[in-house]
Amino acid sequence: MSSNRKSLAALSLQNLACALLIGNLGSYSYAQPASGTATLAPLAYKTVIGKDNGQPAASSIDILDESGTVNVWAKYLQFQARSAHSTYAGSRDYYMTGDVASEHLIDLTVKVNYLGPLYSLQVWTWYIHNWTTNSWDAIGTNQASPGWGSWTILTFTPTGHPADYVRTSDGLIQIGTSSNNSADDADIDYESVIVNYSAKGK
Numbered sequence: 001m002s003s004n005r006k007s008l009a010a011l012s013l014q015n016l017a018c019a020l021l022i023g024n025l026g027s028y029s030y031a032q033p034a035s036g037t038a039t040l041a042p043l044a045y046k047t048v049i050g051k052d053n054g055q056p057a058a059s060s061i062d063i064l065d066e067s068g069t070v071n072v073w074a075k076y077l078q079f080q081a082r083s084a085h086s087t088y089a090g091s092r093d094y095y096m097t098g099d100v101a102s103e104h105l106i107d108l109t110v111k112v113n114y115l116g117p118l119y120s121l122q123v124w125t126w127y128i129h130n131w132t133t134n135s136w137d138a139i140g141t142n143q144a145s146p147g148w149g150s151w152t153i154l155t156f157t158p159t160g161h162p163a164d165y166v167r168t169s170d171g172l173i174q175i176g177t178s179s180n181n182s183a184d185d186a187d188i189d190y191e192s193v194i195v196n197y198s199a200k201g202k
Contacts, residue, residue: 035198038100040173042092042191045077050088050179053078057092064113066151066189071115076189081122081179088186089178091129094193096171103197105162110139110175110193112154116186118147122179124186126156129174132164136176142186151189162195 041062045052053073055061060077081088096105110126117124119142127136140156158165166173173193179186 038195040094040193045092047090051080051084064190076187079186081182091176094173101171106196110156113190115151117184119143122183127176
């Protein structure tokens with residue numbers, strides 16, 4: 001074999017070795033992460049008692065875009081108790097789907113951007129549906145809000161086992177809200193369920 005052919009053969013072997021090495025490294029680089037975080041947006045909502053301002057979930061409470069004293073009617077969902085002359089009760093639907101649905105749930109948090117009355121005037125309570133007990137677990141209120149003076153981020157963490165709040169048949173998570181009287185209404189600019197998870201078996 002001529003020296004040129006030997007050089008080409010050696011180069012080919014080197015290229016093959018590099019390709020195999022890169023391929024192996026690539027397989028590790030693109031492996032499923034051991035853990036992650038997913039932010040779920042509401043896909044639908046319903047009012048059971050009272051009224052609401054009828055804004056679509058996809059253009060009102062899925063994006064956090066109100067702060068301070070900004071008040072754009074089309075960008076938030078209003079839970080109406082005073083306007084309906086009754087108390088308010090309603091819920092929103094979230095779904096763990098796709099890759100997240102097959103993972104092990106570590107914990108979940110509900111994040112809300114709220115503008116409304118002081119806790120001393122009207123208590124707004126958030127709940128999460130417990131599919132194991134078929135009941136609603138209270139997770140927090142508007143107590144941290146300064147009232148109508150400013151939008152406030154409220155964060156709630158359920159105390160039960162995270163898996164109890166996800167319906168096994170379709171990954172549904174339901175968040176509910178109610179008022180204790182008809183004194184006022186409440187504006188919700190944003191609501192999400194933040195899920196921390198790890199790959200099953202980790």
